[in-house]
Amino acid sequence: MRKYRVQIYQLFLSTLGIIGVIIVSMAPGSAKADRFVGQKWASNQQISVDQIRHDEFNTLLKRYVDADGYVDYKSWQASRADRGHLQNYLKQLSKANPKLSAGKPARLAYWINAYNAVTIEGILQVYPTSSIRNHTAKLVGYNIWKQLKLQVGDGQYSLEEIEHQVLRKMGEPRIHFAIVCASVGCPRLRNEAYTASHLESQLAENTQDFFSRSQHLQVDASRKTLKLSSLIDWFASDFGTTQSQQLQYLGRYMPKNAQQLIHDPKTKLSYLKYNWNLNDRSRK
Numbered sequence: 001m002r003k004y005r006v007q008i009y010q011l012f013l014s015t016l017g018i019i020g021v022i023i024v025s026m027a028p029g030s031a032k033a034d035r036f037v038g039q040k041w042a043s044n045q046q047i048s049v050d051q052i053r054h055d056e057f058n059t060l061l062k063r064y065v066d067a068d069g070y071v072d073y074k075s076w077q078a079s080r081a082d083r084g085h086l087q088n089y090l091k092q093l094s095k096a097n098p099k100l101s102a103g104k105p106a107r108l109a110y111w112i113n114a115y116n117a118v119t120i121e122g123i124l125q126v127y128p129t130s131s132i133r134n135h136t137a138k139l140v141g142y143n144i145w146k147q148l149k150l151q152v153g154d155g156q157y158s159l160e161e162i163e164h165q166v167l168r169k170m171g172e173p174r175i176h177f178a179i180v181c182a183s184v185g186c187p188r189l190r191n192e193a194y195t196a197s198h199l200e201s202q203l204a205e206n207t208q209d210f211f212s213r214s215q216h217l218q219v220d221a222s223r224k225t226l227k228l229s230s231l232i233d234w235f236a237s238d239f240g241t242t243q244s245q246q247l248q249y250l251g252r253y254m255p256k257n258a259q260q261l262i263h264d265p266k267t268k269l270s271y272l273k274y275n276w277n278l279n280d281r282s283r284k
Helices: 002-026 055-064 073-078 080-093 104-126 159-170 173-177 196-211 230-234 243-251 256-262
Strands: 035-037 148-152 155-158 217-220 225-229 268-272
Touching: 035 104, 055 073, 055 080, 073 080, 073 104, 080 104, 080 148, 104 148, 104 159, 104 196, 155 159, 159 173, 173 196, 217 256, 225 230, 225 256, 230 268, 243 256
Parallel strands: 035 148, 225 268
Antiparallel strands: 148 155, 217 225
16 A cells, blocks of 8 residues: 555656646746747738848858858857847848748748858857757757747748758758758858859759768778768658668769769768767867
């Protein structure tokens, strides 16, 4: 009998703990509350994605991002004017109405820029920090991927939704080499904005650049081994239905020594540990 009382008591304490977590997460002003960027525009002020300009973001990227994709967060955060410029750009992104007709290159460029701009804004809000993973709580606390939301037209989009519900559904797998989660293990953040007119060359160049870096691809021809970024493993299905199809698609962007191994059935494939350290120029 005493055994069952102990079990009931433990269950009671566990239930209290769960209720406590729910209360804390729902409390006004708690760390669980969503954060919003951009602004709400009236329906008659909303425009097509084709009409959104990215010049302001382009200027900021050229000023604060180096050739390897590292960001000078410290200087950017310290500049009241450029913090304002980024927030103004986010407000301009909010004017877009995704329901209005727009070309695919313009839509891709828009959402890639939106993802990167919101990520940078999110990091600037919490900087100094050593990793975005410090701000991705799974149960209690703020999760930048789920709770930092951009107002777009009449809706709000989290980083997670932009990536999985918008970009990945557009059938362009090279988006994975363009959207950047503020980490060293991510592809290089371009120091220019994506545009519809240059999108194809930008995506091709970024994908090629990705596989030119040892943190994303390591080739050992003598041992017939390829070590790829974990990103390829996580999103493998976006590159093809089989591993052979995936490697054939990606192989065209890899260096020649890797291309030679791709077609060898004896080649062994493994994945590198992902580096979640912040792509902070001061820590480079």
